[in-house]
Amino acid sequence: MSRMQSALLETEKDTYADVEAYVRAIGSAVSKGQPNVGVKLRLMGEVRFPIVSYVTKRPSAVRGTIEIDLELDASGSVDRVCKTLELDIATACPCTLRYSRLSGARDLGLAKPDSMPPTFTHSQPGRVRMRVEPNLGARDVGFTDMIQAAGTGTHLREMVLKRPDEHALVERIHRRPQFAEDVVRSVAMELAAYADEETSIEVSAVLDESIHPHKAAASIAGLARNFWQTDASATVGAPLIVNCRSEPWRVERRAFTEPFEKKNLERFAARYGNPSSKDCNATVWPIQPRTSLGTFSETDGEARLHTDAQYRADPESSFVLVCEKPAKEGGTSILLPAEKARAIALDHLGKDGLDALTQPLWQWTVPEVFRKPNGHTVSPVAPVFEAGGAMRWRFDNLAVLSDELMDIAAAFDLAINTSDAVVQVDLEAGDVLHCDNRYALHGRTTFTDRARLLYRIRLT
Numbered sequence: 001m002s003r004m005q006s007a008l009l010e011t012e013k014d015t016y017a018d019v020e021a022y023v024r025a026i027g028s029a030v031s032k033g034q035p036n037v038g039v040k041l042r043l044m045g046e047v048r049f050p051i052v053s054y055v056t057k058r059p060s061a062v063r064g065t066i067e068i069d070l071e072l073d074a075s076g077s078v079d080r081v082c083k084t085l086e087l088d089i090a091t092a093c094p095c096t097l098r099y100s101r102l103s104g105a106r107d108l109g110l111a112k113p114d115s116m117p118p119t120f121t122h123s124q125p126g127r128v129r130m131r132v133e134p135n136l137g138a139r140d141v142g143f144t145d146m147i148q149a150a151g152t153g154t155h156l157r158e159m160v161l162k163r164p165d166e167h168a169l170v171e172r173i174h175r176r177p178q179f180a181e182d183v184v185r186s187v188a189m190e191l192a193a194y195a196d197e198e199t200s201i202e203v204s205a206v207l208d209e210s211i212h213p214h215k216a217a218a219s220i221a222g223l224a225r226n227f228w229q230t231d232a233s234a235t236v237g238a239p240l241i242v243n244c245r246s247e248p249w250r251v252e253r254r255a256f257t258e259p260f261e262k263k264n265l266e267r268f269a270a271r272y273g274n275p276s277s278k279d280c281n282a283t284v285w286p287i288q289p290r291t292s293l294g295t296f297s298e299t300d301g302e303a304r305l306h307t308d309a310q311y312r313a314d315p316e317s318s319f320v321l322v323c324e325k326p327a328k329e330g331g332t333s334i335l336l337p338a339e340k341a342r343a344i345a346l347d348h349l350g351k352d353g354l355d356a357l358t359q360p361l362w363q364w365t366v367p368e369v370f371r372k373p374n375g376h377t378v379s380p381v382a383p384v385f386e387a388g389g390a391m392r393w394r395f396d397n398l399a400v401l402s403d404e405l406m407d408i409a410a411a412f413d414l415a416i417n418t419s420d421a422v423v424q425v426d427l428e429a430g431d432v433l434h435c436d437n438r439y440a441l442h443g444r445t446t447f448t449d450r451a452r453l454l455y456r457i458r459l460t
């Protein structure tokens with residue numbers, strides 16, 4: 001019988017104060033099962049949290065999914081605990097609400113549109129995901145705290161709502177309309193109120209734009225103390241990261257201060273998302289010259305503007321670059337927002353050229369180093385520009401194309417790489433670049449210093 005099955009049988013006969021205590025008991029049983037160098041556990045489940053409805057005070061519930069990551073060292077002591085909670089939420093679109101207020105005020109002849117009560121807008125049902133990791137010995141942040149933070153920071157969908165409760169919820173949603181970015185900022189600040197200063201907090205939200213054929217997404221990450229600031233503009237200052245169309249990358253100077261070891265890099269990157277190991281089963285990938293003909297991360301040549309993993313059906317949403325040693329000369333990072341790339345395409349290729357780039361006509365060859373035995377050699381067909389503003393691009397590994405598409409691709413690649421809109425960033429030792437892989441292109445200039453060393457961690 002496996003250690004895990006033994007541990008489950010051993011622990012199921014007891015009752016526990018909460019689900020975290022249950023996970024700890026399983027971890028302890030696994031650890032005692034046989035000699036080991038450590039234990040890693042992840043418990044995932046669907047849950048219903050009982051609440052009382054707002055007006056009628058009837059029993060109700062909010063639905064969610066939880067994850068608890070637990071790590072024990074070789075002696076069975078807890079090394080790390082991380083909790084994740086995802087809940088159903090709803091918001092109202094601020095733009096349409098503002099517009100309908102202005103429109104209503106005009107129709108009624110009111111001089112002050114803001115004196116109009118909230119009128120109609122379209123709803124945005126979605127999910128908010130909160131991830132909290134306190135340091136060992138720090139104040140605990142429980143699932144109850146997380147529900148409270150989400151309930152205060154945004155609007156939770158409830159399972160039982162009588163008419164007065166429905167009305168109250170819809171009214172609250174309209175009195176505080178929120179974009180996805182508002183949701184993550186607000187919930188992160190509420191969560192921070194329960195946490196010690198060094199507790200790592202990440203919040204992401206995905207909203208269905210009910211009248212548009214796309215979703216809106218945002219995420220934010222930082223230490224609790226970063227969210228304690230009362231100045232709203234300072235709150236979104238470094239080292240917090242917002243993953244969205246409006247701010248597709250951020251540079252954090254001297255943010256990585258630990259030894260450049262895989263474990264530290266992985267843990268650091270986990271502040272921004274879930275490290276991905278889809279390529280080469282490695283989460284931390286060194287960017288260092290080691291061949292003359294490999295993919296960008298293995299050579300010292302220029303890397304023209306591209307998105308990462310464009311050869312996959314579902315590329316990672318962002319990545320972190322941590323610099324250990326900059327090149328003596330060159331190796332400068334270059335960046336371009338996707339919306340600028342689209343504007344450049346329209347400028348240089350006209351409407352027909354841009355149309356071709358928005359059609360699913362494009363395929364990319366999987367670099368040999370990332371190819372699995374008997375795996376795909378080219379990506380599925382996809383558009384360069386997606387309807388929601390995201391994009392994927394890399395010129396040098398485009399799969400076989402018609403001459404007409406090849407001309408469009410070459411002209412587009414030249415136009416973006418020579419654009420004045422390209423932003424240059426020199427990373428120094430300890431600097432971190434967090435970049436959205438859907439709403440920004442990135443690359444680097446050529447260099448000759450083979451000691452240049454950066455680490456890339458792709459994130460989902």
Ligand SMILES: [Fe+2]
Pocket residue numbers: 296306307308442
């Ligand atoms: Fe890249």
